[in-house]
Amino acid sequence: MRAALFLASAALALPAFAQGAPKPAISVDTLKTVTQTLSSDAYEGRAPTTPAEAKTTGYIVERFKQAGLKPGNKGSWYQDVPLVEISASDVTPLTFTGGKTPVTAAYRSDLVIATYRVTPKVAIRNSDVVFVGYGVNAPERGWNDYAGVDVKGKTVVILINDPDWQTQGLTGDFGGRAMNYYGRWTYKFEEAARQGAAAAIIVHDTEPAAYGWGVVQSSWTGPQLEQDTPGDHMDQSEAVGWIQKPVAEALFASAGKDFGALSRAAASKGFKAVPLGVKASVGFTNTVRRQASKNVIGILPGTAKPDEVVLYSAHWDHLGRCDAVKGDDICNGAVDNASGIAGLVAIAEASAKAGPAKRSQVFLAVTGEESGLLGSKFYAENPVYPLAQTVGGVNMDGLNVVGKAKDFVLVGAGKSELEDMVKPLVAAEGRVIALEPTPEKGYYYRSDHFSMAKLGVPMLYGESGDDLVVGGTAAGRAAAEDYTVNRYHKPQDEYDPKWKWDGAVSDLTIYYALGHSLAESDRWPNWYPTAEFREIRDKSRAGAK
Incomplete structure (x- = not known):
């Protein structure tokens, strides 16, 4: 900072x-x-x-x-x-099945996972996986990565930052090189929840995230805090987290997709979310204080x-x-x-x-x-x-x-x-x-x-x-x-x-x-x-x- x-x-x-x-x-x-x-x-x-x-x-x-x-x-x-403090334990690896080969993301080294919900247990089982590009819904900019797709109960995979972050200069649909709030991880999870996603997973990439995996790992493991409000945040996704970029590349390859090509496509207006044809599973228990x-x-x-x-x-x-x-x-x-x-x-x-x-x-x-x-x-x-x-x-x-x-x-x-x-x-x-x-x-x-x-x-x-x-x-x-x-x-x-x-x-x-x-x-x-x-x-x- x-x-x-x-x-x-x-x-x-x-x-x-x-x-x-x-x-x-x-x-x-x-x-x-x-x-x-x-x-x-x-x-x-x-x-x-x-x-x-x-x-x-x-x-x-x-x-x-x-x-x-x-x-x-x-x-x-x-x-x-x-x-409210929520401490996850007994975290099972995030697994993707149904593709050419199973793909597994191990907790801490490949994956961090948590929940905003105040609940004793999280269990995502065989949830359909959808790639939603940058996960942006910005009507005032004519941009909606969720257009034409229903992600209720599904797992969405999201890119960090906003669509034009690689643009040199400060002009573009989202201000060019300058990140705006649509690029922040907090927004990604907020929008995924509004869309009804069961799980929201951001792909970590050091340059657009602005920090390495070690920062994500130290910040997202151990007790997590959230404001204690009526309703226990049950309007949020069941699970939110990050995976390392190589895991995402392996996931897309297993689904018969090219991660790099789809990431480039996601930077253009009119991008359509892509169901990957695989299913995600992950679970953990929570201690609530x-x-x-x-x-x-x-x-x-x-x-x-x-x-x-x-x-x-x-x-x-x-x-x-x-x-x-x-x-x-x-x-x-x-x-x-x-x-x-x-x-x-x-x-x-x-x-x-x-x-x-x-x-x-x-x-x-x-x-x-x-x-x-x-x-x-x-x-x-x-x-x-x-x-x-x-x-x-x-x-x-x-x-x-x-x-x-x-x-x-x-x-x-x-x-x-x-x-x-x-x-x-x-x-x-x-x-x-x-x-x-x-x-x-x-x-x-x-x-x-x-x-x-x-x-x-x-x-x-x-x-x-x-x-x-x-x-x-x-x-x-x-x-x-x-x-x-x-x-x-x-x-x-x-x-x-x-x-x-x-x-x-x-x-x-x-x-x-x-x-x-x-x-x-x-x-x-x-x-x-x-x-x-x-x-x-x-x-x-x-x-x-």
């Missing part, structure tokens, strides 16, 4: 420090101490609903108190987030407009105990996202030191991001401060610890009025705006700001680019690749005393400046008219007025 930036206001003036006044005091000591503490083995990877949660949230509360915040939820530091997790909320009340809120957020959770690598089974999550919580605390300290602003500033440490943005989703759907009165905010999901960058990347560019507003703040740091180098990875849809954006709160996402002051683009890209391949969602994401914090401080200075400017502003931002979140914001603000 990378640092995420999202803000809101209109026609913002430069902050005082950009006009020559001293910059905010972003404490490097705070960044180091909080990151090292939360990512230590004593916190066991910070998995929600485990004994480590109370230690984690308690530490965040203490740091919020020391920073000068007040309890942010009607006198409490906490917001309960009802979760219901337990509330907690978001942590602190506030600096506003002086003139305390009911109008600027929101800073970061997720405190990580994967906890995970598949061991060289005997280490703790996924410490130092960058992802102990560093983000450290940034949240550092901005709280700087904000309190600057004194209260006109609008209230709320600091939200959310749970369950790694399980599907659960804490931020619950907050967005059950906001302590109404979203119509939330001007915008700043989210931090992994700080830059490799050194200051010359550039500042706008992720998911072209969404809101905020993109021009950040330019003078970036310039004040001696940096330039750049477009994201890997738009196909869909970073805009992968962190907690998206929960707010979906319900209308304008969000701008920005982060350090790859052009480092020391080493240039080559060094920056090498560092990003090294983290993704060797540390992301693995036990190796551990604190390193050799990290360089000047890049984090520069980014946090921009985040602080945007947030502080919003808190002192009287204006309200909006999405561009073409943005998918504009309509809901317009309705929300109309109701507030």
Whole structure:
């Protein structure tokens, strides 16, 4: 994960420090101490609903108190987030029969499988298998991979990303190289459930997925969390999971089909789903445990407009105990996202030191991001401060610890009025705006700001680019690749005393400046008219007025 930036206001003036006044005091000591503490083995990877949660949230509360915040939820530091934990066991291999030869996907090495349903047992037996391409149903784009096929009770096999991800440039039916929400695995499973599929299986391919199989394996094995809601998610597919690409190729060959040819065909409008003429079977038992997790909320009340809120957020959770690598089974999550919580605390300290602003500033440490943005989703759907009165905010999901960058990347560019507003703040740091180098990875849809954006709160996402002051683009890209391949969602994401914090401080200075400017502003931002979140914001603000 990378640092995420999202803000809101209109026609913002430069902050005082950009006009020559001293910059905010972003404490490097705070960044180091909080990151090292939360990512230590004593916190066991910070998995929600485990004994480590109370230690984690308690530490965040203490740091919020020391920073000068007040309890942010009607006198409490906490917001309960009802979760249900489902742990699969006795997983049988996923088998495909009826083709030229049987094909088997072994659990963990070839397959990860789970369910959103709160049920003690899952048994898929001899389910017809249908290849549905990218699994997209987008009427507004004239695209429906499910057209003309009934997949109720069947197993669908789905490609990751969206149909034009291999297109160079940002033009196409789905935005070209840039991933949109139709490309995310969460959408694939949501749509398969709407279509009535018994099982939904995504084919893992490293480039369009944006991460290797090890990330999928560590994220999808062990206890899985979901929001605990009435109905026990029985409207979802019975089973959801991923298979390795070689397994999919073997499956298609057994069915007398060419995986590569059908994958290419799926990228074109008018693609028709293909029944493979084989049947799928898989089963497992579940241990179910219901337990509330907690978001942590602190506030600096506003002086003139305390009911109008600027929101800073970061997720405190990580994967906890995970598949061991060289005997280490703790996924410490130092960058992802102990560093983000450290940034949240550092901005709280700087904000309190600057004194209260006109609008209230709320600091939200959310749970369950790694399980599907659960804490931020619950907050967005059950906001302590109404979203119509939330001007915008700043989210931090992994700080830059490799050194200051010359550039500042706008992720998911072209969404809101905020993109021009950040330019003078970036310039004040001696940096330039750049477009994201890997738009196909869909970073805009992968962190907690998206929960707010979906319900209308304008969000701008920005982060350090790859052009480092020391080493240039080559060094920056090498560092990003090294983290993704060797540390992301693995036990190796551990604190390193050799990290360089000047890049984090520069980014946090921009985040602080945007947030502080919003808190002192009287204006309200909006999405561009073409943005998918504009309509809901317009309705929300109309109701507030």
